[in-house]
Amino acid sequence: MPITDHVGWIAVDWGSSNLRAWAVTAAGRVLAHGGSERGMLSLASSDYETALLEVVGNWLPASRRTPVLVCGMAGARQGWREAAYLPLPARLDDLARGAVCPPVNDARPAVRLLPGLCQSAAGAFDVMRGEETQLAGLVADDRRFSGLVCLPGTHAKWARLEQGAVTRFTTCLTGELYGLLARQSVLKHSIGADDLAAPGDREAFVFAVRDIHANPGRYTARLFGLRASDLLDAGLPAGDARSARLAARLSGLCVGLELAGMGDELADSGPITLVGNAALCTRYALALEALGHESQRLDGDAAVLAGLGLAYQALPAL
Structure with missing residues (x-):
């Protein structure tokens, strides 16, 4: 039986240098995964749909629209379409309310780009895009998760979570x-x-x-x-x-x-x-x-x- 008969939705993490994607059933089981090195830094806004379909096109049923959830730099101002930052405090189980739909020509994918988070307190201006979705992974099983979280990387993030919401964060280069x-x-x-x-x-x-x-x-x-x-x-x-x-x-x-x-x-x-x-x-x-x-x-x-x-x-x- 073809994979398209089982795909409920598609998950995409689109960074500056690459994209990663997973075909997932409605119940949450991963059916397939793929990726490419076509990240935000190598794409114009008109290139995103083609780059996405190169990876996930064979997973999309022809008979219906399939939700495609995208986090990361595709939603940046210089990406596919800007998904504006949500201000703090921000509940991590509510990121979807800031999602935007970029223009697509193919009728099969229903693409939504998730927002990042921003902190605008004087002296503590900060932004994140992509890491908020990893933080949301912490509250997937515990909507009231609290604690200090570190996401090491090129730009390391430290986030304080309180009862499932990000209340403040710091980025270190x-x-x-x-x-x-x-x-x-x-x-x-x-x-x-x-x-x-x-x-x-x-x-x-x-x-x-x-x-x-x-x-x-x-x-x-x-x-x-x-x-x-x-x-x-x-x-x-x-x-x-x-x-x-x-x-x-x-x-x-x-x-x-x-x-x-x-x-x-x-x-x-x-x-x-x-x-x-x-x-x-x-x-x-x-x-x-x-x-x-x-x-x-x-x-x-x-x-x-x-x-x-x-x-x-x-x-x-x-």
Whole structure:
């Protein structure tokens, strides 16, 4: 029996560099998944429908319109069509009320682009687009979920949830900062190609986290110290182990400074929920543990799919 006979709706996570899609039954069972590297940065607004159909076209029944729920950058101002940010506080089981329908020529998909969230308090302006749907995955099974959530990444998000609503959040450019320092600063001669989540040297990472957390004002001095130690420290190992240790120190400095900046938010948090890929969440969990904080992890793909499912459940009320 063809897949089109079973598809109830389609979930899409459309980022800046790629899109991912899942064909899902009305009961929530995933039938198929696919994706492409045609993200927002490579598309004009007129390209989105074609890019979507290249991935999901074979899943769409010809005899009816199928809901297609899309989160992420397709709903940005420079995307397919803007889905305006919802202001805080925002209930995560109510994201569908801000959805917009972009123009489509194919009669089969009924596309809705989900909104992001914005925070406009003076001195704390912030936005997110895509992460709110991962956060919604946390409340899919518990509509009254409360706690502090971290979504590590290029632009790490920290969100406070209270009774199923986002009440405040903070974005940190930790991953982007690491990439710039490792690849475009003087440190590129010492760090090599490791990324923020690379396994590296656990002891060196933890030491750097604790050091900069206790001395955040020394951050730029500690950064140059990495280069100096590469030139002068006879105790460093040779070859790849050397660059791995220095990369772990840089990673620890970047993540540790982020945690220092969270201040009292962390002190009063209780267990912290990490949402994202295993490697990056493991690195953040290690940093949190080094500072005495407990954490738990939810897989990023599972979270976004559950969040899109929550929005799908709200569609009949639209």
